[in-house]
Amino acid sequence: MTEQLNTDHAPEYPLECDHCHYPIPGEAEESDEGRYCSVACREAAADGSTMTDPHAYKRIATGVEPLDSLVPNGVPADSLLLLSGEEGTRRTELGVELVWRALERGEPAVVISVMNPPTATLERFYQNGWNVLPALENDRLRVIDCFTSRLDDRDEFRAQRNEWTEFVGEAAEDAVVEVRDPTDRREMTHSLRGALDDLEMTETGLVTIDSLDELESLLQRQTARDLLTDLRATVCKARFVPIIAGTASTGEDDAPAAEYVFDGIIDLRLTDRLAPDARLKRLAVRKLVGAQFLPQWVTYEYEPARGLFAFGPDTDVRQRYEVGNGPLQPNRNR
Template identity: 55%
Template sequence: MDDADRAGNRPPEGQPGGDVDERRYRRHQRQHQHHHQHQRGRRYQHQHHHQHQQRQHRQHHQQQRQHRQYQRQQRCSHCTYPIADEPVQGTDDTAGPFCSEACRDAAAADEIVRDDGYKRFTTGVEPLETLVPRGVPSDAFVLLTGDEGTRRTELTTELVWRALTRGEPAVIVAFNDPPIAVLERFFALDWNPLPYLEMDRLRIVDCFTHRLEDRDAFENTRNDWGRFVGDVAEDAVVAVRDPSDVREVANALDRALDDLEMTETGVVVLDSIDEIDTLVQDRLIHNFVTDVRATVCKARFVPMFASATTSGDRAYPIDDEYVFDGIVDFRLADDVIPETRLTQLGVRKLVGAQFVPQWETYAVSPGRGLFTFDPETESTDVFTRID
């Protein structure tokens, strides 16, 4: 700064050069003040950024510590769940640690729970495996709901087929079709259920045949193939004489489960709740769902899947969706690919399990069942090679 610009050396106003020097001095002061404010702002931003990085760093290390603690957390040798407090040590006959004395005593009595086997159900159906990669809880009652034409029947058929081929039993509660037609669904998908009928691994709770006005005429009009399949399946059919009596239906289901010794294994499918709606009042449907959910899913740890239609203005018969542990929505999508109607499914709700919150586009192929594909890149190719 020149000596003439310093406060003590400025020419007085009104003297020669005074006005010019005064303006120069004020301009310099404004520039100096602006520069000081700018520097102060940069220091504040730098300090704020540094503090933000420190917070993120602390949060990251805290998450890592929690994750390491969770991984190091001991699990009970009996129930396999994490030990929340001090572990209960085992005895000479039972290796610990245990989460509780109850688990220690159960282990000593050889009441060993299978390692996580009963807690998850692997569906084997590709779209569901994609959306629920860790499996469906084995005590879940799942509603399959959506538009007509979305292949829900093929999905329930595949759920049964995958269980049978894993060596597990299965029960089909059939309201829509007679037992022969139920078995034809497997043949249509190029799957043969006859060996599993002979192995006594499959039951069909028949809630259809006794609704016919002339049952004898129906049976007499079957062709040779129908009579052959009917004879093979005869011992696997549990007849319900009055399907409008939901208590009788529930009792027939219990008999089928007892025959197959189904506890912590297998699957039950119900096709469909729409047909129950035509037979009984809404409150009875509600009671039926809550009863079988308790006696089949919660008591036996056997998952159950039921289908229902909600296309157009038609609403699902039970307004209380909370009675279901899971809801899988099905829809026809017209806006993904021009001039193409695609089928999609998505998990809306599944208590006790993580799921991917997105829609999966799928198709059905004989021998393969339901499979997913990318509609943006594979649509034409998929539908030209399906059969």
């Protein structure tokens, strides 16, 4: 007769460490307070240390439908990400939407505005139907202004603003951090760290850089690379706050700022192969360190308020649009 293994009192595997919350790969270190994966965790718990469950902050669902469909388990929160997109792929709108989705989740966000003045940066949200005024008032959104100091006459610039732009500028005044010398990467880094500290951004929120191309034109190429390397270490890896930078892509091999610096690269491309006489937008994850992703292209479109949305795999893309006497419009009945 074959002897049966008595599993009535066998522990459920894998056991989870009561301090770091990761699986215990071998024999547990036990105490009256619990089971631990190591002496370090057992002693830390005995000293009263508490560790947040890493699953709660180490991966994020971005809230952007086409992107989340390719990364079903979430984007690692310690990632430096590059949005590499051809002109016309709504790359800028994707960066704006990523910030808005974070605000919708109740998380803070910082936008490093290199290409536009702060009012123009905020206007991109309003163009999408997303009101960021409450986030500005509630101290959940900051804009690092790397543009205004480069104006020849900022007083003239302010004098030319219309009533709405002036209102937005006044409403956002306390949420804007002006960098006096954007060519000094240390000042830019210091300004960002101050904003992160003020918003208590550790294990929450995200940072976006509106244009990596403009940043590289402002700084020397090597200096821009050093800045990204520094921010990757001190923000992404130390705080678990992702940074997302956008860059224009021509489809050639002139990659910006050493792509190896980035933990993830999201490609946005146009194609005319899927439907006659139509240039459709497609998105794919080229690389994403520390996460599984689907190795395929997702066809997507953009709509104000809705943001980016994906086509279904069986959708006839030619039927996604209503064709009339006016401009081509997304068909909302599909």
